[in-house]
Amino acid sequence: MIVMKFGGTSVANSEAITRTISIVRSKLSQKPIVVVSALSKVTDTLYKISDHASVKNKMDAMELLEQLRSRHIGLAHDLMSETPSFCHQACEKVNSICDSLSSFVSAVCALGELSDRSKAVIISTGEYLSSNIICCAMNAWGIKTGYMDARKMIITGNDYLKGEPDSEAIQARVPGVVSSAYEGNDAVITQGFVSATADGEPTVLGRGGSDYSASLIGMAVDASVIEIWTDVDGVRTADPRKVENTRCIERISFEEAAEMAHFGAKVLHPLTIEPAVNKNIPIYVLNSMNPEGKGTVILQSSFIDDGVKSVSFKENILVINIFSTKMINTSGFLKKVFEIFSVNKVSVDLISTSEANISVTVDSSQNIERVVEQLSAFADVYVDRDKSQISIIGKNIINLKGLLQKAFTPLADCRIYMISQGASYVNLSFVVDRSILTDAVRQIHKYLFEDESSN
Ligand code: ADP
Ligand code: ASP
Ligand code: MG
Numbered sequence: 369m370i371v372m373k374f375g376g377t378s379v380a381n382s383e384a385i386t387r388t389i390s391i392v393r394s395k396l397s398q399k400p401i402v403v404v405s406a407l408s409k410v411t412d413t414l415y416k417i418s419d420h421a422s423v424k425n426k427m428d429a430m431e432l433l434e435q436l437r438s439r440h441i442g443l444a445h446d447l448m449s450e451t452p453s454f455c456h457q458a459c460e461k462v463n464s465i466c467d468s469l470s471s472f473v474s475a476v477c478a479l480g481e482l483s484d485r486s487k488a489v490i491i492s493t494g495e496y497l498s499s500n501i502i503c504c505a506m507n508a509w510g511i512k513t514g515y516m517d518a519r520k521m522i523i524t525g526n527d528y529l530k531g532e533p534d535s536e537a538i539q540a541r542v543p544g545v546v547s548s549a550y551e552g553n554d555a556v557i558t559q560g561f562v563s564a565t566a567d568g569e570p571t572v573l574g575r576g577g578s579d580y581s582a583s584l585i586g587m588a589v590d591a592s593v594i595e596i597w598t599d600v601d602g603v604r605t606a607d608p609r610k611v612e613n614t615r616c617i618e619r620i621s622f623e624e625a626a627e628m629a630h631f632g633a634k635v636l637h638p639l640t641i642e643p644a645v646n647k648n649i650p651i652y653v654l655n656s657m658n659p660e661g662k663g664t665v666i667l668q669s670s671f672i673d674d675g676v677k678s679v680s681f682k683e684n685i686l687v688i689n690i691f692s693t694k695m696i697n698t699s700g701f702l703k704k705v706f707e708i709f710s711v712n713k714v715s716v717d718l719i720s721t722s723e724a725n726i727s728v729t730v731d732s733s734q735n736i737e738r739v740v741e742q743l744s745a746f747a748d749v750y751v752d753r754d755k756s757q758i759s760i761i762g763k764n765i766i767n768l769k770g771l772l773q774k775a776f777t778p779l780a781d782c783r784i785y786m787i788s789q790g791a792s793y794v795n796l797s798f799v800v801d802r803s804i805l806t807d808a809v810r811q812i813h814k815y816l817f818e819d820e821s822s823n
Pocket of ligand 3: 375576579634635636637
C-alpha cells in the first residue's frame with residue numbers, strides 16, 4: 369500500500385483535481401490510500417468564520433459560509449457535468465455539510481463564545497467537503513473509491529486544536545478501517561488534518577497537519593511509501609517563494625527533513641517525519657503540477673551524503689531574555705525556568721546561556737504573557753520582538769570546514785542576536801532583525817549554493 373497526500377493547491381479547482389485523480393489512477397496497482405487537504409484557502413476562510421462567530425458577527429460568518437458552499441457546488445458541477453448522478457450525490461453531500469456547519473455557526477453566534485472544541489468542528493469542515501467531492505469524482509471517473517472518516521482512525525489526546533496523536537490507538541484502528549473501505553474498491557480516500565479523541569470528540573492536528581495525517585496512516589498500514597504531493601518540485605535548497613535559483617534536493621535524511629520542517633520550511637508539517645522514521649518508510653515530496661519530476665526522497669541517514677542541504681527560516685520569532693544573578697552557581701534554576709514554559713505549553717526553539725542570562729527563542733504565534741509574568745517573579749525578563757531565525761541544515765555540518773565563515777560573511781554588517789548549533793550537527797541557527805531577513809536568506813543561499821567559486 370502507498371499513502372498519497374494532496375495539499376490545498378493540488379485540489380484547488382477542477383483542473384488541479386483532474387491532475388490529482390490521474391496521478392492516483394497511475395498508481396492503482398500499489399493500492400493507494402488518498403489523503404486530501406481542504407481546497408486552497410478554505411481552511412483560512414473557516415478560521416475567519418469561527419472568528420466572526422465568536423463575536424456574534426453572524427452576517428459576515430454566513431456570507432463566507434455561503435461563498436464556500438457555492439465554490440464547492442461549482443466544483444462538483446465542473447468535475448462531474450457528464451455524470452449527473454454522481455454530481456447530484458456530491459452536491460447533496462456539500463449541502464448537507466454546509467447546512468450542519470450553518471446550524472453550528474448560528475449556535476456559536478447566539479452564544480458569542482467559541483470553545484476550542486467548537487473551533488475544531490468548524491475548521492475541519494474543509495477536508496470533509498474536499499474528500500467527499502473528490503471521492504464522488506473518482507467514482508464518477510471509474511476509480512471505485514471507498515470513503516473513510518479520519519475521525520475513526522486518527523486518535524489524539526484532548527487538545528482540540530493541536531491533537532497529540534495516540535500512536536497505539538491509531539495503529540490499532542487504521543488497518544481495519546482501511547481494509548473494510550477497500551472491499552470491492554480500487555482506492556480509498558480520507559481527510560487530512562482531521563482527528564478525534566478516543567471518545568469521538570472532534571480534534572485537529574494543527575495547521576498544515578494533513579502531511580502528519582498521511583505519515584500516521586502510512587505508519588499504521590506499514591505503507592511501502594508515503595507521497596506528499598504539493599505545488600513545488602520537491603524539497604528545495606530554500607523556500608522558492610522567498611529565494612530565487614533554489615535547487616531541488618534529490619535525497620535528504622529523515623533528520624535533515626525534520627529539522628528543516630521544524631525550523632520553518634512549510635513544505636512539510638514539522639511532525640511528519642517521526643511516524644515514518646519509526647517504520648523506516650521513505651517519504652517522497654512531489655509536484656502535482658509536474659508529476660513526471662523526480663521530486664525529493666527522504667530516507668535513512670546512512671543513504672545520505674554529508675553537507676549543507678538547505679536554508680530555512682522562521683520569519684517572526686521572539687527572543688525571551690531572562691536575567692538573574694541567582695542563576696550563578698545555583699542548581700535547579702534551569703529546571704524552574706523550563707517548567708514555566710512547559711506548564712504554559714510554550715515550546716522553545718533555540719536556547720543559549722551565559723553566567724547570569726538565558727535567552728530562548730519562541731514562535732511569535734505562541735502566547736507568552738503568562739510565561740513572562742511567572743518568570744518575572746524571580747528574574748528580569750526582556751522580550752525582543754521583530755526577530756527572525758535562520759537555520760542552515762545539513763548532515764554533519766560540523767565537518768564542513770569554513771561553514772561559519774561562509775554563513776556569516778554575507779552578514780558581516782548585520783547584528784546577530786543568538787547562535788546555536790545542536791549536538792546532532794544537523795542545524796546551525798541564528799537570530800537576526802526581521803527587517804533584514806529576506807536579504808540575509810538570499811545572500812546566504814547565494815553564497816552557499818549559487819556562487820560555486822566561494823564553495
Ligand atoms: P500544501 O498545500 O501542498 O501542503 P504548502 O503550502 O503547505 O503546500 O507547502 C508548500 C510550500 O512550502 C511551497 O509552495 C513553498 O513555498 C514552501 N516551502 C518553504 N520552504 C521550502 C523548501 N525548502 N522547499 C520547498 N518548498 C518550501
Ligand atoms: N487544511 C489544513 C490547513 O490549511 C491542513 C493542511 O492543509 O495540511 O492548515
Ligand atoms: Mg502543507
